[in-house]
Structures are given as structure tokens and as C-alpha cells.
Amino acid sequence: xxxxxxxxxxxxxxxxxxxxxxxxxxxxxxxxxxxxxxxxxxxxxxxxxxxxxxxxxxxxxxxxxxxxxxxxxxxxxxxxxxxxxxxxxxxxxxxxxxxxxxxxxxxxxxxxxxxxxxxxxxxxxxxxxxxxxxxxxxxxxxxxxxxxxxxxxxxxxxxxxxxxxxxxxxxxxxxxxxxxxxxxxxxxxxxxxxxxxxxxxxxxxxxxxxxxxxxxxxxxxxxxxxxxxxxxxxxxxxx
Amino acid sequence: xxxxxxxxxxxxxxxxxxxxxxxxxxxxxxxxxxxxxxxxxxxxxxxxxxxxxxxxxxxxxxxxxxxxxxxxxxxxxxxxxxxxxxxxxxxxxxxxxxxxxxxxxxxxxxxxxxxxxxxxxxxxxxxxxxxxxxxxxxxxxxxxxxxxxxxxxxxxxxxxxxxxxxxxxxxxxxxxxxxxxxxxxxxxxxxxxxxxxxxxxxxxxxxxxxxxxxxxxxxxxxxxxxxxxxxxxxxxxxx
Numbered sequence: 001x002x003x004x005x006x007x008x009x010x011x012x013x014x015x016x017x018x019x020x021x022x023x024x025x026x027x028x029x030x031x032x033x034x035x036x037x038x039x040x041x042x043x044x045x046x047x048x049x050x051x052x053x054x055x056x057x058x059x060x061x062x063x064x065x066x067x068x069x070x071x072x073x074x075x076x077x078x079x080x081x082x083x084x085x086x087x088x089x090x091x092x093x094x095x096x097x098x099x100x101x102x103x104x105x106x107x108x109x110x111x112x113x114x115x116x117x118x119x120x121x122x123x124x125x126x127x128x129x130x131x132x133x134x135x136x137x138x139x140x141x142x143x144x145x146x147x148x149x150x151x152x153x154x155x156x157x158x159x160x161x162x163x164x165x166x167x168x169x170x171x172x173x174x175x176x177x178x179x180x181x182x183x184x185x186x187x188x189x190x191x192x193x194x195x196x197x198x199x200x201x202x203x204x205x206x207x208x209x210x211x212x213x214x215x216x217x218x219x220x221x222x223x224x225x226x227x228x229x230x231x232x233x234x235x236x237x238x239x
Numbered sequence: 240x241x242x243x244x245x246x247x248x249x250x251x252x253x254x255x256x257x258x259x260x261x262x263x264x265x266x267x268x269x270x271x272x273x274x275x276x277x278x279x280x281x282x283x284x285x286x287x288x289x290x291x292x293x294x295x296x297x298x299x300x301x302x303x304x305x306x307x308x309x310x311x312x313x314x315x316x317x318x319x320x321x322x323x324x325x326x327x328x329x330x331x332x333x334x335x336x337x338x339x340x341x342x343x344x345x346x347x348x349x350x351x352x353x354x355x356x357x358x359x360x361x362x363x364x365x366x367x368x369x370x371x372x373x374x375x376x377x378x379x380x381x382x383x384x385x386x387x388x389x390x391x392x393x394x395x396x397x398x399x400x401x402x403x404x405x406x407x408x409x410x411x412x413x414x415x416x417x418x419x420x421x422x423x424x425x426x427x428x429x430x431x432x433x434x435x436x437x438x439x440x441x442x443x444x445x446x447x448x449x450x451x452x453x454x455x456x457x458x459x460x461x462x463x464x465x466x467x468x469x470x471x472x473x474x475x476x477x478x
């Protein structure tokens with residue numbers, strides 16, 4: 001849509017051959033309408049303004065692709081785990097679509113070779129995951145939901161994600177924040193409380209990094225409250 | 240899927256006539272496979288256990304419908320506002336799919352008349368929005384993405400959401416948290432800082448309720464940092 005109205009300068013594009021080769025590797029086909037896919041690889045560091053408020057880069061496509069990917073993964077897990085509750089499904093989904101995992105998949109797919117960015121990408125790996133989401137957005141606009149779902153499931157999820165392994169890893173929010181603390185040499189601890197609420201016990205957890213409360217969570221168990229506190233803290237840290 | 244394997248007891252269902260009438264009002268047709276839609280209206284307060292870890296209620300369908308609704312709304316806004324950036328689109332989407340707005344739409348659609356719940360729903364309006372999401376999940380499983388998208392856009396978004404009005408309202412996160420403070424008689428204030436980071440100024444905002452920091456946000460402007468802090472605080476409060 002956007003790509004066909006506002007065509008970025010040719011010089012922004014990666015070399016045509018590399019671009020098409022990688023695109024076939026990622027999608028399994030070479031699309032006719034390439035402008036959208038090219039736009040998906042334009043990081044905002046090299047965007048240019050068309051109107052006062054609109055820059056031409058992959059951020060709108062990333063916004064769209066993020067939502068489409070979430071829906072595809074949500075349905076896939078719903079079908080794959082018919083006997084699991086929505087708490088499990090939500091946690092599995094966040095393990096799959098978290099920034100770190102998407103960056104990792106994007107790197108394996110070869111996106112670093114075709115992305116256009118001025119940033120030193122060593123320190124900004126999230127531009128790869130963002131571009132992968134933008135590519136999914138472009139694919140959706142080009143081919144619709146069904147084809148996008150099939151490609152994402154067959155070429156991304158099934159090739160790069162081991163659901164059984166992911167299921168077993170205790171790499172939930174709590175483990176992730178504790179790993180972060182170890183890596184960054186900061187003390188991470190939880191302070192937990194119980195409160196009575198409408199005849200139910202509600203658990204409250206505060207996640208403390210050094211001496212500051214960085215995350216708060218509530219839940220019907222201590223474990224759930226800690227997970228929620230850790231989730232909030234991760235959001236703050238990863239922003 | 241689930242509905243066809245584990246059929247809840249007949250007594251859980253709303254009266255057949257009311258149920259079908261409302262379903263036609265909401266969806267525009269009477270579905271053949273009604274079990275899924277019936278399940279979408281079973282709140283967890285009346286769920287029963289089949290396995291140790293799996294209760295029969297609408298929570299799995301809500302998880303699915305939530306993701307499908309997000310994708311539909313994301314694409315609709317993407318097309319409707321071709322000259323707006325992803326920040327605007329994200330904010331508009333959250334105005335549409337926030338709990339309060341979904342509850343409001345669900346009530347207007349008549350969902351309170353057909354939901355099955357033991358809760359005093361005056362204090363738990365979110366069960367209506369949750370059931371609406373679960374219905375969207377059921378519709379998606381029954382009819383696929385394209386038909387679900389058309390029904391959601393034509394019967395829910397276009398009938399119940401005024402995009403121009405929503406666009407004008409300054410009811411973003413900051414306003415919502417301030418309104419919450421007024422309603423609940425708690426002092427809400429922001430403490431803002433600036434930090435130098437890679438030659439850029441980064442703004443940091445702490446949202447303080449009474450004397451506690453409940454939300455933190457960063458951004459490239461004071462306004463953006465405050466929005467992010469308010470967003471985090473709302474998540475904590477609304478959980």
C-alpha cells in the first residue's frame with residue numbers, strides 16, 4: 001500500500017540479487033510486488049520525511065506484522081496444545097515472539113545481509129527482529145492471511161522453533177530477569193505479600209533490582225505474582 | 240475445536256431462543272456449529288474441570304479472540320490512516336481494544352443477557368469484554384480470518400466505534416491514569432528526568448501514586464516518557 005504510493009529512492013535498496021535470493025530463502029518465493037518488501041527492510045535510521053509527520057521506513061509495516069504474527073502464533077499454539085489453559089498458551093507465545101527470539105530467528109534467516117540501517121547493529125540487534133515483523137506485514141498485505149500463516153508456520157515457526165524444548169525450558173519471565181541480573185551484575189530479588197480480597201487470597205510480588213522496585217505483579221499464587229512482576233520489569237528494561 | 244470434544248452440560252447454556260437471537264444480532268447469522276459459541280459465553284466462575292489442569296470455560300477462546308481482534312484492528316487502522324506513523328496507530332488501537340471500551344461494546348451488543356457467570360457482574364464488567372473476545376475466537380475457528388474480519392469491521396468497529404471522535408479525544412494513557420486517580424481519590428503525579436545517552440537526550444518519567452512509583456517510562460520527549468509511564472501504571476492497576 002504505502003510502498004506503491006511512496007517509492008523510496010533506489011539507493012536505499014540492498015543489491016537486487018542479494019535481496020531476491022534472501023527473499024526467496026525467507027518466503028519460499030520471489031514476490032512480484034517487491035516495493036513493499038523493500039520497504040520492510042528500511043530501518044528508521046535512514047528514513048526520510050515525505051510529509052511533516054510521516055517518515056518512510058519499516059515502522060508501519062512492523063506494527064502490522066507484529067499483530068499478524070501474534071495472531072498466527074496464538075492460533076498455532078491453541079491448536080497444538082488443546083489441553084493447556086490460556087496461561088500456558090500466553091507464556092509460550094511470549095517465549096516465541098519476544099524480541100530476543102525474533103532477533104535470533106531474523107539473524108538465522110539472513111536479514112542482517114539485506115537490511116538498510118545506519119546503526120551499529122551489534123548494539124541494536126532488535127532492528128533485525130523488527131525487520132522480520134515488517135516482512136510479515138508486507139507479506140500479509142501482498143498475499144493475505146492464509147498464505148502468510150502458512151509461510152510463517154512452515155518456514156519460520158517449524159524451522160526455527162522447537163516447541164517441545166521451549167515448553168520444557170523454565171525460561172519464563174522470572175528466569176529471564178534473573179539471567180539479566182547475572183549478566184548485568186545487579187541484584188534481583190522478589191518481595192512477596194498476601195492480601196485478602198473478596199474471600200480470596202491475592203498474592204502480590206515486588207521485583208527489586210538493587211534497591212528499587214522495578215516490577216509489581218499480582219496473581220492467585222506466589223508463582224503467578226512473581227511472573228507478572230518479572231514481566232513488568234522486563235518490559236521496563238527492554239524498552 | 241475444544242467445544243466439539245468437551246461439550247459442557249446443557250444446563251450451563253443460556254436459554255436457546257435468547258442465545259440464538261442475540262447471536263444473530265451480534266454476528267449477522269445463526270451458526271450451525273453452536274457449541275463453540277456457547278463455550279465462548281461460559282465464564283470461568285462456572286467452569287468445571289475435565290482434567291486436573293484444564294477447566295472448561297471461555298478463557299482459551301478469549302486468548303485466541305484477543306489476538307485475532309488485535310490483528311483485525313491493526314490492519315483496519317493501517318489502511319484507514321495511510322499518513323500516520325506507528326505511534327499513532329498503536330495508540331488508536333489501544334483506545335479501541337482497551338478493556339473498558341470492549342466491555343462497553345459487549346454491553347451494547349447484549350452480551351450480559353446471555354453470559355453464564357456466578358459473579359456479581361456489576362463489579363466485574365470485564366467478563367463482558369472477555370466474552371466478546373471469546374466470541375471472536377469462536378467465530379474465527381468456525382469461519383476463518385476473512386469472514387471474521389468482515390463481521391468484526393462491519394458489525395462491531397463500524398457500528399460502535401467512532402474513529403474520528405476517538406482520534407480527537409485526548410484520552411490517552413496519561414489522561415486515563417489521571418481520571419483513575421480522580422475517581423479513586425488518589426494523588427497521581429509525574430516526576431521527570433533527562434539523561435544523556437549516545438548524544439541523544441532521553442526522557443524518563445516516573446508516575447507516582449500517593450508516594451509510590453507505579454509506572455516508569457522512557458521516551459524521546461517528556462510527553463512520550465509520561466505516556467509510557469502511564470501505560471505501565473495502567474497495566475498494573477487494571478490487572
